[in-house]
Amino acid sequence: MNEDNDTSALPELPMTRECPYHPPAGYEQLRAIGPVTRVRQFDGRPVWAVTGHLETRELLSSPHMSVNRFHPNFPMPIPALTQLQSPRTPAIGALIRTDPPEHTRQRRDILPSFTLKKIAVLKPRIEQIVEDRLDAILAKGPTVDLVEEYTKPAVAMVLSQLLGVPFADREYFEDLTYRRFDPAQVVDALSDLTDYLAQLLRAKETEPGDGLLDDLVGKVLAGELDRDELVKYALVLVIAGQETTANTIALSVLTLLEHPDQLALLLDDPSLWPNAVEELLRFLAITGGLSRVATADITIGDLTIRDGDGLIFLNPGANRDEAQFDRPNELDVRRTVRNHLTFGFGIHQCIGQNLARVELEVALRRLFARIPALALAAPMEQIPMRQGLVFGLAELPVTW
């Protein structure tokens, strides 16, 4: 960032949430300094932090933004990411970490499996998965950890439906996609998941089913797609689609229980749910810290981002930009805004967003419909948070 390397006086990232449903208070202070402003990363390197709504849209859709993590200035938004750069997890390379033209080709490969029509076909299966989990909870209650018993398994089952994981492998798949996804085991879990997917794909070459992997296995057989690359796609879908969605559902439940007036509106008029989901996405925005490096000089407002500068986009902050949203820090399930940045912006904007919308809507609507007396089983202050690139609740004890 220009020539100045003394970063000691700059605000430091990462920042942590004080309240589970608000961004770190420091994001607002950053935006008060400027919508694009210099900060220091935990390792001392300077980087631009972006918290303005307009600026996020403009920069994330610039053709001069790269996701090349091998660039020396590529940001490292949280320390834990270093372990995911391990040589044992080389497979996390697709889509989210590629630039055009490679990115364009990869996105085109999986796009047919994510059309609104495809998601509509998946919806009844999602409803079935959710009803089954609710049956199980009701049989187990009246006190359960909603994270362990509801959000994580339901989302893992939807992912296995999407991909076309055989029913017999579901348990193992769930172990790999979330039970072993804690920092101590994640590197092993990822390499086991890679092995499992490679083996599954070989089986599908002779016995095709009806999932995303099956759609693409034909391309492998026709020599249009490398099998290892298909494994990478599946892996990135698990990594990008499991924790994000499960955490958003759990945090939405907590948030609605803490905003009883808003929940009452939804119980009164369930047709409000799709709108509420959009507002919950804006409000909660559990993904912060999208990283980029500039590949040319870019002028934004009166600033110049130099070729080679790193940028970190703090989208939960941009979603609270008062220049864009009226009463940004208020949850209002009746507001109709769709321009939040929770799914990012530009060519990497979440490919699973319309699947996530359906999962959230079904999981929340059915939970409150079947258990209207749902309440927290512990005061909110005692519910453990998990800070990180994807924010979440470590558990959510509820009762009825």
Place this chain on the structure above:
Amino acid sequence: MSGARRLVPSGDATRCVGAGQCVLTAPEVFDQDDDGTVVVLAEEVDESYRALLAEAAYLCPASAISFAEHG
């Protein structure tokens, strides 16, 4: 006379990243092909669609949606 004005929507499938925002915003005007990219359903629409087209263009993450005026 504004009632006679026609708007011509366009969707650039080569830029499209298949986020579906345009279809969610104006389903009578935009759809997704089986390959997941945008197709324009209506060659022309009337003035009453202006706000929807502007919203679709604003929400599209890949700057693939635009519209021109006719007449």
